[in-house]
Amino acid sequence: MKKEMSAAAKRRRLNHLLLHAGLFLFAAACVYPLLRIFSVSLRPGDKLVSMDLSLIPAGATFVSYAKLLGDTMFLRWLWNSLLITLATSFIGVSLASTAAYAFSRFRFPGKKVGMILLLSSQMIPAGMLILPLFLMIMKLKLMNTYLGMIIAYSVSSLPFSIWILKGYYDTIPRSLEEAALVDGTSQVGAFWRIILPLSTPALSIAFLFNFTTAWNEYLVARVVLFSSQQYTWTLGLFELQGQYITQWGMFAAGSMLVTIPVLCVFLYSSKWLISGLTLGSVKG
Amino acid sequence: MDILKSIYEVVWFILLVAAGVAALEGYFYTHFKFYARAWFFPAVLGVFPALALAVFGGLLGGYTFKLWLYFLLAEAAIAAFFRYAVKGRHTVPYLLLAPAFVGLALLLVYPFVFEVYLSFHDLKLTTIMMWKNTGTLPFVGIDQYVKVFTTSPLSEVTFWALLGRTLLWTFSNVFFHVAGGFILALMLNNQIRFKGFYRTLLVIPWAMPQVVAVLAMRGEFHSTNGFVNILIGKLLAVFPFLAALGVAPVQWLTDYPLLTCTLINIWLGIPFMMVVILGGLQSISSSYYDAADIDGASYFQKLRFITMPLVRPVMMPAVTLGTVWTFNNINVIYLVTGQAGGTEQADILVSALYKAAFTYNRYSYSAAFAIVVFAMLFFFSVFYLKSFDAAKDER
Numbered sequence: 001m002k003k004e005m006s007a008a009a010k011r012r013r014l015n016h017l018l019l020h021a022g023l024f025l026f027a028a029a030c031v032y033p034l035l036r037i038f039s040v041s042l043r044p045g046d047k048l049v050s051m052d053l054s055l056i057p058a059g060a061t062f063v064s065y066a067k068l069l070g071d072t073m074f075l076r077w078l079w080n081s082l083l084i085t086l087a088t089s090f091i092g093v094s095l096a097s098t099a100a101y102a103f104s105r106f107r108f109p110g111k112k113v114g115m116i117l118l119l120s121s122q123m124i125p126a127g128m129l130i131l132p133l134f135l136m137i138m139k140l141k142l143m144n145t146y147l148g149m150i151i152a153y154s155v156s157s158l159p160f161s162i163w164i165l166k167g168y169y170d171t172i173p174r175s176l177e178e179a180a181l182v183d184g185t186s187q188v189g190a191f192w193r194i195i196l197p198l199s200t201p202a203l204s205i206a207f208l209f210n211f212t213t214a215w216n217e218y219l220v221a222r223v224v225l226f227s228s229q230q231y232t233w234t235l236g237l238f239e240l241q242g243q244y245i246t247q248w249g250m251f252a253a254g255s256m257l258v259t260i261p262v263l264c265v266f267l268y269s270s271k272w273l274i275s276g277l278t279l280g281s282v283k284g
Numbered sequence: 285m286d287i288l289k290s291i292y293e294v295v296w297f298i299l300l301v302a303a304g305v306a307a308l309e310g311y312f313y314t315h316f317k318f319y320a321r322a323w324f325f326p327a328v329l330g331v332f333p334a335l336a337l338a339v340f341g342g343l344l345g346g347y348t349f350k351l352w353l354y355f356l357l358a359e360a361a362i363a364a365f366f367r368y369a370v371k372g373r374h375t376v377p378y379l380l381l382a383p384a385f386v387g388l389a390l391l392l393v394y395p396f397v398f399e400v401y402l403s404f405h406d407l408k409l410t411t412i413m414m415w416k417n418t419g420t421l422p423f424v425g426i427d428q429y430v431k432v433f434t435t436s437p438l439s440e441v442t443f444w445a446l447l448g449r450t451l452l453w454t455f456s457n458v459f460f461h462v463a464g465g466f467i468l469a470l471m472l473n474n475q476i477r478f479k480g481f482y483r484t485l486l487v488i489p490w491a492m493p494q495v496v497a498v499l500a501m502r503g504e505f506h507s508t509n510g511f512v513n514i515l516i517g518k519l520l521a522v523f524p525f526l527a528a529l530g531v532a533p534v535q536w537l538t539d540y541p542l543l544t545c546t547l548i549n550i551w552l553g554i555p556f557m558m559v560v561i562l563g564g565l566q567s568i569s570s571s572y573y574d575a576a577d578i579d580g581a582s583y584f585q586k587l588r589f590i591t592m593p594l595v596r597p598v599m600m601p602a603v604t605l606g607t608v609w610t611f612n613n614i615n616v617i618y619l620v621t622g623q624a625g626g627t628e629q630a631d632i633l634v635s636a637l638y639k640a641a642f643t644y645n646r647y648s649y650s651a652a653f654a655i656v657v658f659a660m661l662f663f664f665s666v667f668y669l670k671s672f673d674a675a676k677d678e679r
Contacts, residue, residue, distance in 0.1 A: 027485035099384035106377035132395035266491035
């Protein structure tokens with residue numbers, strides 16, 4: 001008996017060893033490109049293009065970072081992105097929060113049709129609406145402005161936001177509002193004072209979703225913005241890499257500066273983000 | 285000073301939106317609340333068409349009598365609708381919904397309709413100035429649709445080649461996303477040390493901003509300086525016999541652009557599937573496995589008869605979503621091949637329609653192309669959802 005146990009334990013240990021080896025390999029494949037960007041960003045100016053694979057290059061410096069912040073409009077691009085993204089997220093979440101409440105708490109003619117419309121709007125390829133939006137923005141004379149970008153972005157995440165917020169509102173017991181209504185609050189007051197404060201987690205998920213979508217957007221920005229003063233960081237990075245001579249060091253430095261905060265926020269919030277994704281689909 | 289100006293611009297716009305929402309709510313509130321009053325009709329017919337003329341007259345070209353008449357007729361219809369049909373019922377939900385749905389109508393439905401309009405007209409570089417000044421376009425019927433199937437959207441590839449490539453791209457990506465995600469999720473779903481650590485590292489491709497990830501990977505597929513070829517070179521130096529098997533550094537970006545894009549996209553997409561499937565795996569009660577152990581089931585039997593069927597409901601929506609996302613993925617392909625002089629050998633339908641519009645300025649053609657692509661996607665989804673429902677009923 002004892003001998004058998006030890007054989008099983010041995011096999012388990014071997015299994016675990018294999019698992020660790022496999023996971024380590026995959027994890028390395030996932031992280032390596034990021035480490036490479038980091039390594040390139042530290043290279044001294046004369047060795048930017050090289051076949052070196054070491055993580056910390058010989059003669060590592062922060063010269064690329066200094067050049068990026070000093071010679072290009074990188075900070076300006078980040079600022080543009082931040083403004084556009086904050087404005088779109090704010091507008092998107094505000095519109096979604098009330099609409100989702102209507103879907104969650106009321107019965108009214110057209111409710112089902114509205115929900116179906118929301119879902120089917122997700123089927124319209126995003127790339128398809130770029131052209132009409134571009135032409136509308138041109139007609140409104142908002143090319144190359146923040147406003148054009150905010151208009152183009154503001155509703156793109158709206159259906160999804162409504163969907164997750166509705167899923168969350170559904171989990172808040174109605175008795176809370178009923179108590180408030182008995183105490184003489186209006187329906188809108190109950191929403192404002194009870195439901196909204198209770199929904200902070202879902203509101204932050206929706207905000208985060210809106211934020212990341214707009215923050216990482218490239219294709220609309222490409223056609224709406226054309227002066228480098230107004231660029232978002234995605235356009236700026238593409239330009240750094242896309243010119244005839246790739247500015248590898250600056251590109252890598254910029255990538256690191258953008259990626260690190262995004263990575264932190266994502267890893268910190270991924271648990272809620274994923275539960276939010278499933279929440280909508282399960283509640284139906 | 286620049287910063288102040290930009291803040292001012294954006295805050296001003298948000299206030300404008302807020303004012304628009306307030307005006308909208310006020311408009312509907314009046315109709316919901318006072319529909320039965322004696323002064324309802326004269327008041328709304330007097331005030332709203334005049335206000336609309338004042339606000340929209342400038343945008344739509346001139347404060348004309350005709351425009352006012354249109355607004356008056358529209359308002360009369362709306363007012364009658366509210367008085368005799370709505371009668372003030374369901375005020376709160378509709379007021380809550382109004383801003384979001386007006387936003388969607390203006391920025392999602394209207395562009396869609398406008399796209400359909402464009403596809404039957406001729407907007408290109410030579411007519412765009414005319415359209416800008418007069419707002420009219422020559423009508424060409426279904427010409428654009430005929431062109432979609434008979435001419436090339438770019439300079440060489442045909443629609444059918446693009447379609448084949450798109451299907452290949454979608455299928456291979458989704459297959460590897462699901463397979464890779466499944467394997468990783470199975471590996472992570474064990475009682476091992478550093479599980480959280482591995483999980484964190486494994487979601488990095490998903491967590492990185494896509495633009496950074498794709499552009500960086502694009503650089504790494506460079507023929508001499510990218511790590512892919514350098515690693516192949518090192519591998520060959522250690523195991524020379526691999527060269528006999530045809531392993532050699534290649535010109536990824538020029539010779540195999542579609543393969544390069546696919547590899548990058550597989551790398552990007554596996555973490556999402558992994559996380560979704562892992563969530564499914566963790567929700568499976570261990571009692572099933574205990575029972576199977578008592579019956580002496582092998583690992584693969586447990587996988588086939590317990591894990592697979594129980595993960596399916598979690599996985600199917602993710603796979604559907606993943607298929608649509610992959611089909612519509614312009615980002616990866618455009619970022620890899622979109623620069624001046626970029627290749628067309630990796631373009632799929634959606635990236636071709638983006639390039640047709642914005643690289644070649646064939647706007648109406650691109651619109652017709654988009655409608656065709658949308659129709660395909662639409663029928664696929666309807667068909668797919670139907671078969672999914674049927675499968676559900678059978679169980």
